[in-house]
Amino acid sequence: MNNKPQSPHRNLSIDALLTSKGPVLIGESCRALMRSEARYRLLINRMSALIMELSLTGEILYSNEVITQITGISVDELKGRDFTELLLIQESAAEMLHQQFLQKGELCAVRSGIRTHDNSRKIISWNSVNIYDSQGLIERIIYFGIDVTKQVAIEKELSIAAIAFESQEGMLITDAHNMILRVNRAFTAITGYTAEDVIGLNPRIFKSGHHDEAFYAAMWNSLSDTGVWAGEIWNRRKNGEISSEILTIAAVKNAAGIVTNYVSAFVDSSVINKALEEIKSLAFYDPLTGLPNRRLLVDRLEQSLLSSVRSGLEGVILFLDLDHFKTLNDTLGHDMGDLLLQQVAQRLTACVREGDTVARLGGDEFVIVLTALSEQKIEAAVQAEIIANEILISLNQIYQLNTHIYHCSSSIGVTMINNSEAGREELLQQADIAMYQAKKAGRNRVCFFDPKMQATINANADLEGKLYKALEYSQFRLHYQIQVDNSGSSVGAEALIRWLHPELGLIFPIQFIPLAEETGLIRAIGQWVVETACAQLSAWQNQALTCNLTLSINVSAQQFQQSDFVAHLQASIEGHGINPGLLNLELTESIFLANMDETIASMNALRTLGVQFSLDDFGTGYSCLQYLKRLPLDQLKIDQSFVRDLIVDNSDRAIVSTIIAMAKSLELDVIAEGVETDEQRQFLQHKGCLHYQGYLFGKPLPIEQFEALLVSRTGHAAPSETFLRH
Ligand code: C2E
Numbered sequence: 001m002n003n004k005p006q007s008p009h010r011n012l013s014i015d016a017l018l019t020s021k022g023p024v025l026i027g028e029s030c031r032a033l034m035r036s037e038a039r040y041r042l043l044i045n046r047m048s049a050l051i052m053e054l055s056l057t058g059e060i061l062y063s064n065e066v067i068t069q070i071t072g073i074s075v076d077e078l079k080g081r082d083f084t085e086l087l088l089i090q091e092s093a094a095e096m097l098h099q100q101f102l103q104k105g106e107l108c109a110v111r112s113g114i115r116t117h118d119n120s121r122k123i124i125s126w127n128s129v130n131i132y133d134s135q136g137l138i139e140r141i142i143y144f145g146i147d148v149t150k151q152v153a154i155e156k157e158l159s160i161a162a163i164a165f166e167s168q169e170g171m172l173i174t175d176a177h178n179m180i181l182r183v184n185r186a187f188t189a190i191t192g193y194t195a196e197d198v199i200g201l202n203p204r205i206f207k208s209g210h211h212d213e214a215f216y217a218a219m220w221n222s223l224s225d226t227g228v229w230a231g232e233i234w235n236r237r238k239n240g241e242i243s244s245e246i247l248t249i250a251a252v253k254n255a256a257g258i259v260t261n262y263v264s265a266f267v268d269s270s271v272i273n274k275a276l277e278e279i280k281s282l283a284f285y286d287p288l289t290g291l292p293n294r295r296l297l298v299d300r301l302e303q304s305l306l307s308s309v310r311s312g313l314e315g316v317i318l319f320l321d322l323d324h325f326k327t328l329n330d331t332l333g334h335d336m337g338d339l340l341l342q343q344v345a346q347r348l349t350a351c352v353r354e355g356d357t358v359a360r361l362g363g364d365e366f367v368i369v370l371t372a373l374s375e376q377k378i379e380a381a382v383q384a385e386i387i388a389n390e391i392l393i394s395l396n397q398i399y400q401l402n403t404h405i406y407h408c409s410s411s412i413g414v415t416m417i418n419n420s421e422a423g424r425e426e427l428l429q430q431a432d433i434a435m436y437q438a439k440k441a442g443r444n445r446v447c448f449f450d451p452k453m454q455a456t457i458n459a460n461a462d463l464e465g466k467l468y469k470a471l472e473y474s475q476f477r478l479h480y481q482i483q484v485d486n487s488g489s490s491v492g493a494e495a496l497i498r499w500l501h502p503e504l505g506l507i508f509p510i511q512f513i514p515l516a517e518e519t520g521l522i523r524a525i526g527q528w529v530v531e532t533a534c535a536q537l538s539a540w541q542n543q544a545l546t547c548n549l550t551l552s553i554n555v556s557a558q559q560f561q562q563s564d565f566v567a568h569l570q571a572s573i574e575g576h577g578i579n580p581g582l583l584n585l586e587l588t589e590s591i592f593l594a595n596m597d598e599t600i601a602s603m604n605a606l607r608t609l610g611v612q613f614s615l616d617d618f619g620t621g622y623s624c625l626q627y628l629k630r631l632p633l634d635q636l637k638i639d640q641s642f643v644r645d646l647i648v649d650n651s652d653r654a655i656v657s658t659i660i661a662m663a664k665s666l667e668l669d670v671i672a673e674g675v676e677t678d679e680q681r682q683f684l685q686h687k688g689c690l691h692y693q694g695y696l697f698g699k700p701l702p703i704e705q706f707e708a709l710l711v712s713r714t715g716h717a718a719p720s721e722t723f724l725r726h
């Protein structure tokens with residue numbers, strides 16, 4: 001509103017008259033005018049409304065004193081200033097507001113903010129009146145502003161209250177005389193009554209007749225004593241139906257403490273019951289398949305155990321796991337996995353009788369409890385096997401997973417529940433163990449729980465606990481078994497681990513190495529073997545008798561595949577200052593199952609250092625001749641199983657001959673293990689075997705005994721004596 005033309009309508013005449021001190025003749029009419037003017041000013045300034053007179057360009061020509069109360073700016077200061085400066089809106093918007101006044105003529109209730117003297121904000125509702133000149137053109141505008149700040153705040157609160165009022169709960173408000181004033185939409189939804197049906201009536205129209213007078217008297221007593229009542233009440237809906245509601249009534253009092261209204265809020269109990277049902281369903285059922293979950297299963301199992309004891313009829317638990325379910329999830333995604341689980345659930349339910357339980361434990365694990373089978377354990381087991389096989393067949397049928405055709409087998413473990421001392425958790429565990437047995441046996445099959453399995457598992461669990469402590473308590477030992485050449489000279493030894501447990505005594509590797517592999521403890525144990533063997537080689541270096549002996553250590557595939565295996569081994573070799581050429585690593589054919597390129601790279605790295613490699617138990621595993629050619633090996637070790645029956649078994653003889661010939665053609669050294677007799681040795685030697693290991697030359701021995709054996713064999717021993725059994 002810049003560059004406004006000066007208002008030609010600025011009216012100063014009355015002011016001039018009143019403030020004039022000059023010899024002006026004031027006549028009666030003038031005095032009357034002055035009185036009227038003074039009255040008008042008094043009136044205007046006493047009004048609570050803000051009054052402003054503006055030029056067409058928005059310049060303030062006059063304002064009453066209300067503006068000073070609001071803004072702190074005096075009336076005189078305001079004169080001549082732009083009206084929009086007062087408004088708490090952007091300039092362009094303020095201009096627009098004024099233009100609206102101009103274009104639309106007399107506006108009403110247009111709201112804008114005004115900045116107050118304490119820097120807060122007041123909301124003013126503006127009305128305007130246009131003043132016309134004698135030609136009927138708008139000459140000036142009078143603005144009337146009413147402070148509606150409080151009203152706006154109340155409106156806001158009311159709108160919040162209105163939203164709250166339209167909540168999910170039915171709401172009903174009465175006056176102090178219990179006449180219904182308002183109801184909300186939820187009220188109508190629950191009771192069937194519209195607002196028009198009930199406004200002006202007493203809530204007693206909802207009475208169902210279910211409660212006596214004492215009930216209502218107690219309600220009113222509570223309301224008058226405490227201001228609230230809450231409880232369950234039976235009411236009649238518009239359609240006559242009787243329903244139970246959870247109701248809260250609160251008395252609303254005014255400042256004087258007199259009740260003005262009663263506010264009732266209620267919910268349909270059936271809704272609560274439905275919600276409770278839902279909670280229960282979530283707590284006891286698997287949301288994906290709708291089958292009982294573990295919690296409900298345990299409950300049902302408990303009942304089955306009791307009824308089995310009562311009736312004497314057998315029951316069984318089937319523990320079922322889908323084969324290769326993870327692959328499906330990984331390849332087709334979890335949505336397809338979910339679809340499969342749902343279809344499996346349907347098929348399982350179809351395979352059993354009504355009283356039986358099919359539950360989903362989670363993932364792809366299902367448990368089926370079959371009850372009321374035969375009294376005879378054997379017969380019941382046969383029945384269970386028939387049903388389990390039916391399940392296998394049913395689950396083996398093709399699945400349609402959206403556009404995918406899918407095939408899936410399963411593995412089932414079974415355990416009988418009657419006369420079992422085991423609790424429900426233990427029974428589930430038994431069925432689980434049997435299921436694992438089924439998996440191990442090749443999947444897609446049924447396996448019954450065998451207590452011997454449990455004993456092995458328990459023993460393993462016990463041993464596992466002890467194995468964790470074995471390293472810490474230095475319970476491992478290395479025993480050394482001598483290796484000789486064709487002339488009977490000692491050329492080296494194989495280090496074989498032993499676990500010397502304070503209570504269990506000497507434990508052989510067959511009993512704990514598989515467990516160590518399963519638990520990953522083999523890595524730490526293997527590292528200990530490497531360290532101990534290197535320390536031994538270092539000690540041997542200083543004695544003439546032992547300084548040329550090689551030492552073979554067994555390295556499991558898992559240990560060898562560790563990314564830092566090469567670095568650790570190198571550190572041990574360097575740390576002990578040993579000749580790497582005397583260290584021989586025995587790997588088994590399980591190494592073929594791993595990443596061959598990585599294996600070969602590690603072997604090459606160690607071979608560059610001088611370390612030797614031997615392929616242990618050769619002939620028993622996955623011998624792949626192509627790989628054999630690629631592996632940087634030094635020696636093949638003929639497995640003792642072929643040596644054992646060499647003399648009596650033609651095929652073993654053929655195998656051993658072939659291995660020796662093959663080693664020769666691959667330019668590898670060859671050693672036979674498990675040589676117990678001279679006959680065996682002679683045959684091997686005849687076929688071209690170069691080295692031997694076995695009881696014929698010496699059993700695995702603690703280091704002191706091994707060194708004693710060395711001494712006894714060295715130098716003075718004639719070749720014929722060398723092959724005597726020790
Ligand atoms: P392996 O490496 O094939 O060891 C040869 C096994 O044959 C040894 O059993 C040894 O005591 C036994 N043996 C040697 N000569 C004869 C014989 O003339 N007749 C008979 N009947 N047996 C003989 P051991 O010490 O019980 O070791 C069993 C297996 O445990 C070893 O087979 C090896 O695979 C593993 N093992 C031993 N020590 C370690 C180790 O430090 N680390 C790893 N990862 N595995 C080891």
Ligand code: MG
Binds near residue numbers: 586
């Ligand atoms: Mg070995």
Ligand code: MG
Binds near residue numbers: 617637639673
């Ligand atoms: Mg072996």
